[in-house]
Amino acid sequence: MSFTNPLGLLGLIAIPIIIVIYILQSKYTEQTVTSTYLWQLSEKFLKKKNPLSGLTGIISLILQILTVTVVSLAIARPVFTLPGAANNYCFILDASSSMNMQEGRETRFEKAKDEIIDVIKDAKSGSSYSLICVSNETVTVFDSVTSKASAIDLINSTQASHTSAEYADLLGAAQKAFDKSSSSLIYLVTDKSYTKHENIEIIDVGTDDAENYAVFDVEYSHSGGQLNVTAKVISYTKAAEPEVTLSVDGEKVASSTVAVNTGELTQVSFSSPCVRFDSFTVEVASKDGYLLDNRITTYNLESDKTYSTLIVSETGFFFEAVIDALVDSEVKTVTPEEYETVSEKYGLYIFDSYEPSTLPDGAVWLINADQSIENSGFGVRGKTELSNADVIEKSKSTATKVRNLLRSVDGSDIYITNYVKYSGMYLNFYTLFSYDSNPLIFAGENGLGNRQVVFGFDLHESDFALSTDFVMLLRNLLDYSFPNVIDKTNYTVGEDALINIVANAENLKVLSPSGDDLYIEADGTTATLTLDEIGTYVISMTLAGQETTYRIYSSANAEESKPTTEENEFSLFGERTYANIDGEYDPIMVLFICLAILFIADWGVYCYEKYQLR
């Protein structure tokens, strides 16, 4: 026997105090009466004495001592060891998205938690409990917890995820728990069907009658002021005619009742006049047990793109005209003298035959830069005049970045009459064009971590600006300088979304569908966001001083949408052992009952003594 709170035994100190009080109270009370004659006479009339009468005092004392003893023990919480009476319980809980499916008043996950709690409540005291939740990741929620209350509290705090759980993950988690202790009672609580289960108990919380619709494969085209959307709708458990709606920028613009057969994907199409949109949503309006897969929202990638460009040049019309033609941009041109007074921030700075004293914080194009600039990532060896105009050479590199930057650039002859020799270039620079092994056009990240493009010759003294390659190259360089923050807006839950960390990007924040602010780790110019919720993620950042938001939609996994799954065999390898652990017996209830009996008995003795009740 051990005590949970041995200090409670200090209450036994009260016993000698009670005895002292009893002795002090045993004194006779003096009182004057009219006459003691009748009292003396009463001796003759005293019948056979009740044996209890003389013992009430000592009985009361004994009861009080017992009461103090029991109270002390109750506070000290004695625990008796019962050899081999308890078990290790390990619960593998399927926390995949399908467990969010509503069946009746509660979801499958809530039902699963109730089942586990019932097992724990019925378990012998002294047992230990472990809970492993399996979704797209395997998480040990608690391990070898011996307190039932703590285990139940932790179980109640768990939530089902929006991601999927693989059969292999569940099996792996269970096998790992079994390997750890082959005498453990392992329970797999899931909505998936498993036919055979050796060394493991399966608690199936799924039913066949859960009703569910889902939307998949949303595609669209937007041209000529018309938005055309197609999607596929499925009903898993019965043929039905659900209503499917299309909403553009939050406003319902079309709806259609679609006849779908059980388990068959049925296409639905919408066409709606639309000049411009930020997002549209296809949704099954009919309610079912699993709402997470009833809608898909698509965001317009182009609508979020913003350009702001500052050209520093005496004659910047080349770039201004081309950039205006290529992109929807705010372009401003200033002279080198005026540049000194510019205080606004821009996404792209183009310095034409001018070298700023310090590089600005943003994407930079340096045209005909013949002087070294701090943090530019290259040195200047000097300017070279050619006796005759000569052709520059397009890079033959197969590097992805080079190929992307030279996309659609034919490499037709480009003549130059002079060029600047550069040296000591950063290793991350990619040469796009060169002359006599000297890099003439190259791109990379400068010392400030911003994207930088360098033209090593004067465009005014070259025919490059007149060629189609110039336009194509500028288009590629603009894309390079203004990369999309996100490359696509639609993902499936569990996937990783890539976020491009563009120049001047500050205060990067991601708000999850459930409203949590997420921290994402950036690796250079990209960051990875793991999508583990279904719904819209809002990515916000400050670009050139402006708060800019991007949205991506994470849709439900098709496998998790199925109310039922195919049957699988589920067995754990290994020999089950029966080395039970010692159980515990907490006699607190017995102590409370004893305490109640003692109180009643003591009260009875008190009443008997005080009021002589029979």
Place this chain on the structure above:
Amino acid sequence: MGKMVIDEAFLSEIEALQTLLKNNVAGMFGGNHQSKNFGSSCEFADYRDYVPGDDISKIDWNVYARFDKLYQKLYLDERQMHTKIYIDASRSMQHGSPEKADQAIRMAAAFAYLSVSEMDKVSVYAIHGDQVDEVISGMVGKDSYLNYINKLNEIEFTSDVSIGNAILQSKVGMGDGYSILISDFLTDENYESAIDKFAEQKRDILCVQILSREELNPQFRGKMHLFDSENVSNFFRKKIDRDRVNAYKAALKYVTERIKNYCESRGGYYMLIPAYQKLSDVFFGNMVDLGVLK
């Protein structure tokens, strides 16, 4: 130090009691002692209100002419009785709440009033130690009652009393009325000799035992050391529990039965009056039941 039991309030109560008695009972000892009734002798004694059915020849018409109200003239019977009331003035009578002494004085005053109302002579005595002290002597008529009854307040309940010795040494009179003995009788002292003496002297006997609430139904429990109020050397040291209280009540019953039987065997009456009982309840309850009042 005297008590203030007899006061204006008490006298008002007595008056009210008298009115009630007139309407409800024939009178004290009615029927047994015709000789004590107002008779037809020539000696005028008092007036009382005329009641239909009275002898109209005894209406005082002169008074009627003066007050425009009918009064009946009363005459002393030739055989006037002498009621003697003995009050136990021992210390034990001072116990209880209300005190037994208060009830004793009130009872004595009430008995005296009833007697003077019937034109009997009344004397009241306080028993101190072995002697009987005369408090009121030969009181006749209501005027005299009103003049002297306050003397009962002067009785001091401070001494040890031996009722037997005191009565034996006193002159109790010879067969001319009631001897009323008021006491708590909580003693094993030989009070029977007093009753015997009343009986020998052909006196009508009424013993009134007054007991306090605590004496009738003791409430204390547990280990008690009880001292006798009259004799500190007498004490009772026991644990008092239900069995003991039952034995006490049996002893009380035994004592009261013994006094009652003794009185009745001598042709007398016995009444047990709680100290807290109202006077009207005593007269309309106990005394009518007993036949003292009819």
